[in-house]
Amino acid sequence: MIYFDNAATSWPKPPQVAEAMMHFLRDVGANPGRSAHRTAVESGRIVYAAREAVCELVNAPDPLRVAFTANVTVALNMALWGLLRPGDHVITSSMEHNSVMRPLRALERKGVELTVVRCSPEGFLNPADVQAAIRPNTRMIVLNHASNVAGTILPVREVGHIAHAHNLLLLVDAAQTAGAYPIDVQADGIDLLAFTGHKSLLGPMGTGGLVLGPRVDVSRMEPLIRGGTGSRSEREEQPDFLPDMLESGTPNAVGIAGLEAGIRWVLERGVEAIRAHEMALAQRAIDGLRAIPGVTVYGPLDAARQTATVSFNIAGMEPSEAGLRLDEEHGILCRVGLHCAPAAHKTLGTFPVGTVRFGMGVFNTADEVDAAVAAVEALAREARR
Amino acid sequence: MSETYSVILVHSTSHAIRAEKVLRAAGIPCKMIPVPRHISSDCGVCVRVGRADVDAARRALEAAGLEIEDIRDI
Numbered sequence: 099m100i101y102f103d104n105a106a107t108s109w110p111k112p113p114q115v116a117e118a119m120m121h122f123l124r125d126v127g128a129n130p131g132r133s134a135h136r137t138a139v140e141s142g143r144i145v146y147a148a149r150e151a152v153c154e155l156v157n158a159p160d161p162l163r164v165a166f167t168a169n170v171t172v173a174l175n176m177a178l179w180g181l182l183r184p185g186d187h188v189i190t191s192s193m194e195h196n197s198v199m200r201p202l203r204a205l206e207r208k209g210v211e212l213t214v215v216r217c218s219p220e221g222f223l224n225p226a227d228v229q230a231a232i233r234p235n236t237r238m239i240v241l242n243h244a245s246n247v248a249g250t251i252l253p254v255r256e257v258g259h260i261a262h263a264h265n266l267l268l269l270v271d272a273a274q275t276a277g278a279y280p281i282d283v284q285a286d287g288i289d290l291l292a293f294t295g296h297k298s299l300l301g302p303m304g305t306g307g308l309v310l311g312p313r314v315d316v317s318r319m320e321p322l323i324r325g326g327t328g329s330r331s332e333r334e335e336q337p338d339f340l341p342d343m344l345e346s347g348t349p350n351a352v353g354i355a356g357l358e359a360g361i362r363w364v365l366e367r368g369v370e371a372i373r374a375h376e377m378a379l380a381q382r383a384i385d386g387l388r389a390i391p392g393v394t395v396y397g398p399l400d401a402a403r404q405t406a407t408v409s410f411n412i413a414g415m416e417p418s419e420a421g422l423r424l425d426e427e428h429g430i431l432c433r434v435g436l437h438c439a440p441a442a443h444k445t446l447g448t449f450p451v452g453t454v455r456f457g458m459g460v461f462n463t464a465d466e467v468d469a470a471v472a473a474v475e476a477l478a479r480e481a482r483r
Numbered sequence: 484m485s486e487t488y489s490v491i492l493v494h495s496t497s498h499a500i501r502a503e504k505v506l507r508a509a510g511i512p513c514k515m516i517p518v519p520r521h522i523s524s525d526c527g528v529c530v531r532v533g534r535a536d537v538d539a540a541r542r543a544l545e546a547a548g549l550e551i552e553d554i555r556d557i
């Protein structure tokens with residue numbers, strides 16, 4: 099079996115991830131930040147260690163400005179609904195996932211102005227187009243760090259400079275890059291970094307978070323959810339400090355324990371080394387697939403400008419059929435269709451049919467890429483008959 | 484002579500863990516303990532330091548940008 103669905107969720111995980119979760123369930127177990135006994139404090143320390151790991155990975159200065167959430171979707175909603183008000187203008191790209199696009203469309207109905215800057219057919223965003231879209235009431239720029247459809251990397255740092263020059267907040271959806279591509283929130287000018295734990299951070303599902311930079315004034319932020327935090331229990335108002343303000347309800351501490359182990363594994367291996375490995379896989383897949391008659395590969399076609407996610411189609415074969423046959427006849431597990439990002443597919447010219455997507459990860463090998471390319475070649479040959 | 488202590492109250496358990504790390508890094512002995520009932524009805528933890536170290540602790544925490552809610556002798 100070849101697992102090529104890492105862009106949806108990474109698998110396998112380093113053994114340390116399951117071990118950390120087992121340790122938590124078997125030996126710790128208590129509610130972090132609620133009680134003061136020894137295992138509750140230990141549980142709090144485990145969650146805190148994960149905040150530190152996130153900070154180390156993305157060069158964020160303050161572990162207390164990391165709020166954990168169930169996934170990047172919650173983190174993105176938290177930032178968008180928390181900071182945008184009717185009358186504000188927000189700029190985004192045409193390569194966004196629905197976890198950005200749907201909340202933005204809903205906010206638009208509530209009076210937030212939205213500009214979707216069009217990207218090139220490879221998914222590239224021209225920073226000058228973002229600059230040109232800025233209005234007097236622009237408050238935020240939201241950017242997908244890398245496309246989950248074609249892997250295209252967006253120019254976050256350049257847009258970060260533009261955002262700061264105009265005193266705007268930059269919110270980045272790092273679902274596809276955290277753990278797979280270097281992120282430095284300070285050098286990149288990222289004010290709000292939303293991440294998910296179950297992809298390249300190699301953690302379990304049900305983990306993610308929002309890293310808030312110093313330019314985000316939380317006194318102007320509305321929490322999405324209010325409730326018990328273990329702090330300020332004498333008061334009926336939500337705490338106004340981070341991370342508690344954004345972390346109501348018992349967190350997924352067992353998941354966060356696994357997330358910390360995943361991030362530690364990434365840090366030990368090194369993001370640069372992971373990136374180099376994945377770039378080699380991506381270029382091998384791109385070159386192999388492009389050489390097949392009848393196969394169209396989308397996106398940059400250049401591993402240096404994309405992640406290890408490669409989307410393609412086979413002439414004469416629906417993506418759904420290709421996906422089924424890759425699974426049943428070749429043991430290759432990938433995702434087909436629209437990948438929750440209709441705007442990105444319209445940009446790439448693959449709407450409404452979608453694509454076949456190979457999402458490669460740190461545990462994949464060149465041999466697996468070669469086997470997958472050979473399988474696509476066999477399907478393409480049949481489709482040509 | 485038995486030592487006398489003060490407790491440093493911070494916003495939450497996360498803040499207490501951070502405070503403990505800052506104090507340890509500054510070489511100030513400290514221990515995380517439940518907030519004594521007579522000080523606050525909150526269910527959280529606080530950081531206990533020797534009374535002689537209170538000023539140094541306050542300086543270290545402030546330098547780290549950590550907000551202190553209160554410091555009380557116990």
Ligand SMILES: Cc1ncc(COP(=O)(O)O)c(C=O)c1O
Pocket residue numbers: 105106169170171172195197242244245246271273274294295306438
């Ligand atoms: C770019 C992008 N944003 C958001 C998401 C949503 O991630 P999650 O389901 O973990 O919230 C994904 C993955 O599905 C993604 O690739």
